[in-house]
Amino acid sequence: MSKRDSVKYKIDRRMGENIWGRPKSPVNRREYGPGQHGQGRRSKLSDFGIQLRAKQKLKGYYGSIMEKQFRKIYDQASKMKGDTSENLIGLLERRLDTVVYRAKFVPTVFAARQFVNHGHVLVNGKRVNIPSYRLKVGDVVEIRERSRQLGIVLEAVALDERDVPDYVNADHGKLTASLTRIPTLTDVPYPVAMEPNLVVEFYSR
Incomplete structure (x- = not known):
């Protein structure tokens, strides 16, 4: 593991x-x-x-x-x-690693952080390797050409355990995505x- x-x-x-x-x-x-105490009664x-x-x-x-x-x-x-609570969710959902995860380019949010760190992601055509990078509505997130055949990407796109939310416009053919609006708490899956x-x-x- x-x-x-x-x-x-x-x-x-x-x-x-x-x-x-x-x-x-x-x-x-x-x-x-x-x-060892995990099964004990919770106070x-x-x-x-x-x-x-x-x-x-x-x-x-x-x-x-x-x-x-x-x-x-x-x-x-x-x-x-x-x-403030809605603003907090909006800021968290605007993180680059979050959008990469929401777009189903990787299977987990942990993988999304590592994926961005390793330089596999472009924002508006420029490489960004900061997971906390804050996206604006309309910014285009793209998987680098040389990274598109990575097993982690192919596996994630094929997974059916979750859907892409409607505030993220993802194209799995071109491996691009964009944030169409700032979501509220009830929008986030x-x-x-x-x-x-x-x-x-x-x-x-």
């Missing part, structure tokens, strides 16, 4: 939910947490614990973003006009319930 898969599965088991909706998730077999969470858990789940879903970076995204969302409002409460304490 790769280190990336190990981290991914630990997040699933810690949350007790299959947060990416993948058939291989260990939660499909064991709904209790990892470790009732405090309000702080509930908010912390919501933050960990959202951070984990997007590839286990580092706390400093996630806090920075929240701070930016809080300074924007409108609902999370396999489990996400509660960005609790994340806002956590950071507003």
Whole structure:
């Protein structure tokens, strides 16, 4: 098992939910947490614990973003006009690695981060290797010509375990994609319930 898969599965088991909706998730077999005490009775969470858990789940879903970076995204969302929780989701969905994942060019968000890091992706014709690069509506994301026959891309495009959301325009023939609009929380196809409002409460304490 790769280190990336190990981290991914630990997040699933810690949350007790299959947060990416993948058939291989260990939660499909064991709904209790990892470790020797994982099957013990779970104590009732405090309000702080509930908010912390919501933050960990959202951070984990997007590839286990580092706390400093996630806090920075929240701070930016809080300074924007409108609902902070909706702004937070919009900023997360505008990340380059997220759009690569949404377009089904790779099978997981962890793979998307690595794929971008390794220079396989162009934005408006220029190579971008920063997973957190923030896209604007209409920007064209493209898999480099030399990377289009990689096994990970061919496998992901053929997978039918998830669909491309309607706010991403993906062409699997040309391996291009673009963000057509900034999604709201209800637009995003999370396999489990996400509660960005609790994340806002956590950071507003």
